[in-house]
Amino acid sequence: xxxxxxxxxxxxxxxxxxxxxxxxxxxxxxxxxxxxxxxxxxxxxxxxxxxxxxxxxxxxxxxxxxxxxxxxxxxxxxxxxxxxxxxxxxxxxxxxxxxxxxxxxxxxxxxxxxxxxxxxxxxxxxxxxxxxxxxxxxxxxxxxxxxxxxxxxxxxxxxxxxxxxxxxxxxxxxxxxxxxxxxxxxxxxxxxxxxxxxxxxxxxxxxxxxxxxxxxxxxxxxxxxxxxxxxxxxxxxxxxxxxxxx
Amino acid sequence: xxxxxxxxxxxxxxxxxxxxxxxxxxxxxxxxxxxxxxxxxxxxxxxxxxxxxxxxxxxxxxxxxxxxxxxxxxxxxxxxxxxxxxxxxxxxxxxxxxxxxxxxxxxxxxxxxxxxxxxxxxxxxxxxxxxxxxxxxxxxxxxxxxxxxxxxxxxxxxxxxxxxxxxxxxxxxxxxxxxxxxxxxxxxxxxxxxxxxxxxxxxxxxxxxxxxxxxxxxxxxxxxxxxxxxxxxxxxxxxxxxxxxxxxxxxxxxxxxxxxxxxxxxxxxxxxxxxxxxxxxxxx
Ligand SMILES: Nc1ncnc2c1ncn2[C@@H]1O[C@H](COP(=O)(O)OP(=O)(O)OP(=O)(O)O)[C@@H](O)[C@H]1O
Ligand SMILES: Nc1ncnc2c1ncn2[C@@H]1O[C@H](COP(=O)(O)OP(=O)(O)OP(=O)(O)O)[C@@H](O)[C@H]1O
Ligand SMILES: [Mg+2]
Ligand SMILES: [Mg+2]
Numbered sequence: 287x288x289x290x291x292x293x294x295x296x297x298x299x300x301x302x303x304x305x306x307x308x309x310x311x312x313x314x315x316x317x318x319x320x321x322x323x324x325x326x327x328x329x330x331x332x333x334x335x336x337x338x339x340x341x342x343x344x345x346x347x348x349x350x351x352x353x354x355x356x357x358x359x360x361x362x363x364x365x366x367x368x369x370x371x372x373x374x375x376x377x378x379x380x381x382x383x384x385x386x387x388x389x390x391x392x393x394x395x396x397x398x399x400x401x402x403x404x405x406x407x408x409x410x411x412x413x414x415x416x417x418x419x420x421x422x423x424x425x426x427x428x429x430x431x432x433x434x435x436x437x438x439x440x441x442x443x444x445x446x447x448x449x450x451x452x453x454x455x456x457x458x459x460x461x462x463x464x465x466x467x468x469x470x471x472x473x474x475x476x477x478x479x480x481x482x483x484x485x486x487x488x489x490x491x492x493x494x495x496x497x498x499x500x501x502x503x504x505x506x507x508x509x510x511x512x513x514x515x516x517x518x519x520x521x522x523x524x525x526x527x528x529x530x531x532x
Numbered sequence: 533x534x535x536x537x538x539x540x541x542x543x544x545x546x547x548x549x550x551x552x553x554x555x556x557x558x559x560x561x562x563x564x565x566x567x568x569x570x571x572x573x574x575x576x577x578x579x580x581x582x583x584x585x586x587x588x589x590x591x592x593x594x595x596x597x598x599x600x601x602x603x604x605x606x607x608x609x610x611x612x613x614x615x616x617x618x619x620x621x622x623x624x625x626x627x628x629x630x631x632x633x634x635x636x637x638x639x640x641x642x643x644x645x646x647x648x649x650x651x652x653x654x655x656x657x658x659x660x661x662x663x664x665x666x667x668x669x670x671x672x673x674x675x676x677x678x679x680x681x682x683x684x685x686x687x688x689x690x691x692x693x694x695x696x697x698x699x700x701x702x703x704x705x706x707x708x709x710x711x712x713x714x715x716x717x718x719x720x721x722x723x724x725x726x727x728x729x730x731x732x733x734x735x736x737x738x739x740x741x742x743x744x745x746x747x748x749x750x751x752x753x754x755x756x757x758x759x760x761x762x763x764x765x766x767x768x769x770x771x772x773x774x775x776x777x778x779x780x781x782x783x784x785x786x787x788x789x790x791x792x793x794x795x796x797x798x799x800x801x802x803x804x805x806x807x808x809x810x811x812x813x814x815x816x
Binding site (some may be wrong): 375422433453456487489528 | 552583636690695721793
């Protein structure tokens with residue numbers, strides 16, 4: 287089977303010359319369709335940068351990235367972009383402050399030429415547990431958790447194959463987190479979605495992910511899986527520290 | 533649990549109302565609590581009014597908001613009648629706030645080091661050199677690796693967790709006596725988070741300050757805070773000693789505890805809260 291995401295020797299450097307800083311250093315992994323891959327590690331170790339390269343937010347990287355077997359580069363076609371959707375760590379920065387929620391959700395539908403727009407918006411709001419009256423609100427009129435649900439809705443509305451989730455539930459209270467995690471699982475079962483998930487909460491990682499990579503200073507220090515993580519059968523001391531901090 | 537002390541903050545029947553095109557929205561609907569030299573956790577549903585409660589104390593709300601309270605007293609300042617000028621000497625200097633959206637609250641066109649430096653110059657009235665040195669020391673204190681590199685970075689060039697720690701550093705330079713921390717560690721991994729909590733704890737104890745700690749992380753609040761307020765739909769539904777959280781009575785609090793994923797008890801689907809309309813009514 288072709289992996290949904292295949293990353294080979296990914297390296298990302300910021301700055302030049304004396305100031306050059308290697309944020310991601312020769313990282314390789316692949317994720318099979320319909321499975322979830324977790325990225326964990328210290329703050330600043332390069333997790334969001336890996337996601338940014340796969341999402342096409344960053345264009346300056348070395349190595350190979352393929353989605354569904356199709357190699358991608360800095361420039362992407364419209365269908366390539368629809369296939370991979372990302373939910374950002376910082377929901378406020380990623381929503382346009384002067385657009386209502388409805389307009390925010392309408393925009394991807396327009397860009398990708400999808401019809402039946404009103405129904406799609408209604409459905410996706412329901413999926414993320416937001417009342418329909420929120421359509422007419424602006425981001426600053428929402429709480430942090432409500433904004434994050436809008437960001438998830440915006441990603442879902444294009445029916446992507448791959449979802450890149452950067453701390454998708456850290457701004458949510460645990461009851462809404464439970465709803466969102468259950469929703470992610472249902473979507474995975476029904477539509478065969480593939481996830482790449484970053485979270486600092488090892489219980490969330492263990493709940494969602496089949497494979498887990500532990501990152502430190504731009505590199506992978508351990509690759510493990512759900513069973514081993516739950517059982518505590520991890521090799522690296524840093525992984526153990528993360529796990530026991532729960 | 534910390535000994536109850538003379539409260540530095542006294543809030544009675546606080547309401548926050550927004551005027552919107554679709555009619556008024558009452559985000560906070562009659563909240564009362566006091567805060568002494570302690571770590572007071574605030575947990576509660578997303579949208580329940582935690583952030584607005586914190587911002588009301590700072591009087592940091594948009595123009596469309598109205599604050600109504602029977603009492604809103606901070607030390608010798610009556611926050612409900614204080615002039616904007618008086619508030620300027622309170623905000624940042626005597627009450628510090630760590631905002632929920634760190635990157636959004638930073639100035640995008642100034643390096644993060646410069647921003648902390650300016651704070652130090654403004655609040656401590658020190659020279660440029662000294663402000664810079666204090667900033668580097670501060671960055672180190674919040675466990676930023678390589679402070680010299682990070683000093684020069686702009687907000688969009690730092691990671692989520694670095695942004696959070698930069699906000700903490702900025703707030704701490706002024707030595708406030710009350711800190712309102714809104715989700716201060718949500719983007720931090722456990723190891724850095726532990727160090728930041730230790731730092732906050734040390735400051736609360738050694739400087740004798742009060743901390744309002746807004747968080748979604750039940751386990752963290754349980755082990756870090758002294759007391760916890762649980763909010764639901766703009767009201768406080770339960771107040772409990774953090775160590776007693778296990779024995780919470782309100783069905784919302786119990787539901788929260790059950791919704792937690794647990795690494796030692798994996799399950800296919802997580803328990804979802806069944807919300808009861810009666811929770812919207814004031815508790816007697
Ligand atoms: N545009 C940029 N210019 C310069 N440095 C950058 C830029 N973007 C990221 N970095 C640096 O790359 C490193 C990795 O950042 P990244 O955002 O990937 O971390 P992260 O693992 O997601 O951390 P967190 O858990 O705190 O979000 C950091 O040291 C950061 O300062
Ligand atoms: N400017 C505004 N206009 C109208 N309503 C607003 C405005 N700002 C916030 N609200 C509403 O006020 C309520 C309380 O918001 P608040 O930000 O205090 O929630 P919160 O408890 O901090 O939630 P979270 O945990 O998601 O951050 C929310 O339902 C929100 O939609
Ligand atoms: Mg990140
Ligand atoms: Mg909030």
